[in-house]
Amino acid sequence: MIDMGAFDTIKQTLTELPISDILKARLEFAFDQSSAFERQVSELQTKIGQLKAQLEIVTLDRDNTRSELQRLKDEHAEEIRIHNMIEFRRGKRTGGKWIAFCPQCHIPADVKADFVSCQSPKCKWGTLVPSNDMPYIISEL
Ligand SMILES: [Zn+2]
Structure with missing residues (x-):
């Protein structure tokens, strides 16, 4: 993943390049989009992490409930x-x-x-x- 500092450097370099303003604007837009995507990816990875933790808790709950049910079944068999x-x-x-x-x-x-x-x-x-x-x-x- 490219950090924000790297994006700033790239943008700065863009302004110094001997290319047309239209091309510069397009490139800048592409970098902005790419940086927005990076942020989204990072947010989604955080969400995935939270969901994995939740899933672990729910799975543990289910396993505990299952063994408790089996214990009660055995007791009442x-x-x-x-x-x-x-x-x-x-x-x-x-x-x-x-x-x-x-x-x-x-x-x-x-x-x-x-x-x-x-x-x-x-x-x-x-x-x-x-x-x-x-x-x-x-x-x-
Ligand atoms: Zn009866």
Whole structure:
């Protein structure tokens, strides 16, 4: 890149050259344009630098969010089995134990009543599986 001092020197030299005024004016105009382009290039390079820095920040944010999401996914990952029409889940939130769930609303089933059923009053899901059989059924999973 030619610095501004060099442009001044060139312009000064132009005035001393034995060439026509029209040609001098044209050359001067060409140098002015060229100097304006140099400034634009320098401004654009600064902008590119700023955008690169922003991109780096956004990329870092994305990577952090991605690994946080993966960590949450791993934490909530559950094994699911259906047995005797009952949904069983095992994972971190069940302490690694198989727990009966309602296969319709996916909330923990009521295993304290006579028969395994849903504990939500809005859900009609119920079984003829005696709650007392649960330890045996779970041992078959
Ligand atoms: Zn239910």
